[in-house]
Amino acid sequence: MDSSAMAFFQTQLRSLRWLIVYIRRHRFMKFLAILLVLLILFKILEPNYFSYTISYFRIIINMVNTDIQRHQDVTKQEAELVWGYHQLQKRFMQQICKEKNLPKKEYLWLVSLSTDNVLPGAVAVAHSIRRISCYTKIGAMVTSNLKNSTKSILQQVGYEIFEVESLDCNWMEKSMNIPPTNTGIPGTHTRFQAWTLVQFEKIAYVDIDYMPLTNIDEIFDLPGELSAVYCARPGVLDPCFNAGLAVFRPSMKTRADLMAKWKELTGIMGCVSDQVVMWYYFAFTERWNPLPYSYNVRRKLFYPMKAYHFAGYGVTPKPWDMKKPPTKKEAYDFPGPALHRDDMNILWWQLFYDALDQYNLHQWWNSR
16 A cells, blocks of 8 residues: 555544544534444335335425415315305395394494594494494494584484493592593593483494404304403413403492492502403403303404404504595405404495495594
């Protein structure tokens, strides 16, 4: 063997010795080396099983890489189902209700208005309920500051009007001889007045920006003093509920208790929102029935979805406040299904344009 070959052999031998020492000193490298040896033996002794094993690993890796796409595919399928139900019930639900021949119930869908600029939301809520619910009695609590023209439009779309006193933090602070802090949304606690409407068996209170997509009449038959949806979607822990949909049995006692709880909390921590008062009163005494999140989906879309709530929390504008809303043609041409929040805005406008035609409200809308 010539000197150059001998030198090459000695160099490789030193490299091998160095590699063995390195592997011995590092546990992870030792593990990899053992694993490599086992794989080589596995391939030699069981070539068929080895081939199958490699194929399975490739499939698993591909599943991990496509997991997001698979979730999106499932969401799209669920969205298409909801879209199909929505389209069918818009056209045929009232016919189905007649065929059911349901017993007469004193059930009421209720909204609350403390300002005139939310009237478009009330129009859309009324039109949606009157198309897809078998219980089409709708009511609106209104405060004295609303214009007569607003009340007239409400009656035109089918609302029964209930004149109530406006309640908010300024009202409570004044009643407690506390200087007004002007905190909270004006009129937001007016919701508590709904418990005085004892002529009804059950009330489903919905926020003015709530949009039912399919029939949800089953909420009237749920047990408990109050039914509402947790604040957060499944998988997220957030101990509160969102009262954008609240189903309850009206009671003067409950109304008095809510007012007392509101006053108690104001004395402890300052004036809190109506939802916080309701949470402390109903949840802390186990008087409420949690509804599935699908009944009050907010912000990001979540399927299955029975209703969508345009809760913008002061950040996202309501559909009727959009700077550039879709035209009637754009709204009607939307093919569905709804996969993004912007799609829900289009769906709301589709509903609203239909209401303008149904109740002959174009003069009111164009004069704004």
